[in-house]
Amino acid sequence: MKLVLASGSPRRREILENLGFEFEIITTDAEDEIETDGMPPDKVVCMLAEAKGKAVLKMLSAEDDRLVVAADTVVTFDGKILGKPKDREEAKKMLKSLSGRNHLVMTGLYIGSNGKGTANVSAKTEVYFKNLSNELIEAYLDTEEYADKAGAYGIQGKGAVLVENIVGDYFNIVGFPVNKFYEILTEKFGVNMPGGGGTQ
Amino acid sequence: MTDFKLCVLARPEAREVLDKTGISYETYTAESPFKIEKEEDLLMLCKKAVSESDEKTIVLISHTDLYSDNEKIGVPKNEAEAKRMLEKLSGKKHFFVTRLCLGGGGQLPETVKAETAVTMKPLDKTEIDSYVALNDYAYDGAYSPTGKGSFFVRGVNGDFNNINGMPISKLTELLNKKYGITLANIWTKGCIKND
Numbered sequence: 385m386k387l388v389l390a391s392g393s394p395r396r397r398e399i400l401e402n403l404g405f406e407f408e409i410i411t412t413d414a415e416d417e418i419e420t421d422g423m424p425p426d427k428v429v430c431m432l433a434e435a436k437g438k439a440v441l442k443m444l445s446a447e448d449d450r451l452v453v454a455a456d457t458v459v460t461f462d463g464k465i466l467g468k469p470k471d472r473e474e475a476k477k478m479l480k481s482l483s484g485r486n487h488l489v490m491t492g493l494y495i496g497s498n499g500k501g502t503a504n505v506s507a508k509t510e511v512y513f514k515n516l517s518n519e520l521i522e523a524y525l526d527t528e529e530y531a532d533k534a535g536a537y538g539i540q541g542k543g544a545v546l547v548e549n550i551v552g553d554y555f556n557i558v559g560f561p562v563n564k565f566y567e568i569l570t571e572k573f574g575v576n577m578p579g580g581g582g583t584q
Numbered sequence: 585m586t587d588f589k590l591c592v593l594a595r596p597e598a599r600e601v602l603d604k605t606g607i608s609y610e611t612y613t614a615e616s617p618f619k620i621e622k623e624e625d626l627l628m629l630c631k632k633a634v635s636e637s638d639e640k641t642i643v644l645i646s647h648t649d650l651y652s653d654n655e656k657i658g659v660p661k662n663e664a665e666a667k668r669m670l671e672k673l674s675g676k677k678h679f680f681v682t683r684l685c686l687g688g689g690g691q692l693p694e695t696v697k698a699e700t701a702v703t704m705k706p707l708d709k710t711e712i713d714s715y716v717a718l719n720d721y722a723y724d725g726a727y728s729p730t731g732k733g734s735f736f737v738r739g740v741n742g743d744f745n746n747i748n749g750m751p752i753s754k755l756t757e758l759l760n761k762k763y764g765i766t767l768a769n770i771w772t773k774g775c776i777k778n779d
Binding site for chain 1: 604605606730734735737740742744756767768771772
């Protein structure tokens with residue numbers, strides 16, 4: 385089973401590779417034109433994933449029936465979206481607000497293809513942060529891992545030490561809801577293949 | 585802050601968690617085969633490793649068991665057993681229980697336990713058969729919840745890294761409590777050095 389991944393995220397690429405899929409990466413800047421002000425986070429991630437996916441689907445020829453997969457991930461706290469921090473100061477504020485509390489990581493997933501229909505859903509995972517001392521926050525900021533991460537931490541790297549507990553799909557936090565993806569592939573697209581593309 | 589060495593006996597996936605969180609270590613190789621079935625085995629092994637090391641070496645041993653319905657689930661011996669295990673785990677919650685033992689560096693060995701629950705989606709026969717055909721079942725419970733088997737994982741409750749045998753949250757707490765080592769010391773001052 386060959387896919388088209390409409391995302392430039394190295395973390396999503398790695399997850400799909402580990403699952404055994406073969407895929408091509410095509411990226412656009414379609415999501416930049418989407419207006420999402422004031423919308424609930426689950427709606428926002430679905431819209432952004434759909435915009436990325438549809439833009440790539442349009443670029444495929446009519447005979448190309450590969451599934452286009454797109455995703456968008458945000459960190460939400462108190463109902464608000466935390467994006468990528470602009471600078472160290474903002475990253476520090478984010479980590480301080482997340483300290484000792486729980487937040488939600490939401491990913492919107494879009495799967496579409498010529499002739500086989502589309503799916504657009506969101507998945508959420510709860511993350512419980514430890515109580516972070518100022519010393520730990522500063523040490524983490526020094527690693528500069530926060531720079532390109534929504535919510536100012538990366539759970540797949542050194543940021544793992546900030547997390548006490550998660551409830552839900554781990555890979556959703558990293559940026560790709562593996563279980564939802566598999567559920568849609570099997571239920572909607574009739575693909576039954578725990579080995580990704582490997583056995584098909 | 586004293587400088588320490590960290591000597592680790594754990595499976596490769598567990599050591600990878602240390603790599604990605606920036607904790608340096610050296611790998612401990614036991615001279616003779618060993619079996620860890622209970623906490624005392626872990627303590628014995630840790631004491632032995634400590635006795636072979638210098639006073640600046642902290643020894644860390646990790647051991648993980650998988651439990652379903654209060655029963656320990658091991659590694660399947662063949663395809664047929666792998667299929668039976670997956671049928672048993674299908675649609676239910678099971679638990680990864682890791683025991684860490686930390687000792688040496690002037691301190692007596694101490695163990696901590698971390699438990700992470702994994703809920704598996706209900707699997708049908710085709711899914712089980714095609715998963716087993718991938719030949720990726722040499723794990724406790726016959727699947728890899730963090731690898732190709734992640735398709736089957738509906739949800740996790742606990743420290744995710746514990747599934748791979750390294751509850752990183754518990755480890756950093758214990759390093760701090762026992763030795764006063766903080767992550768700031770590790771990341772920026774390099775107080776754990778292995779050369």
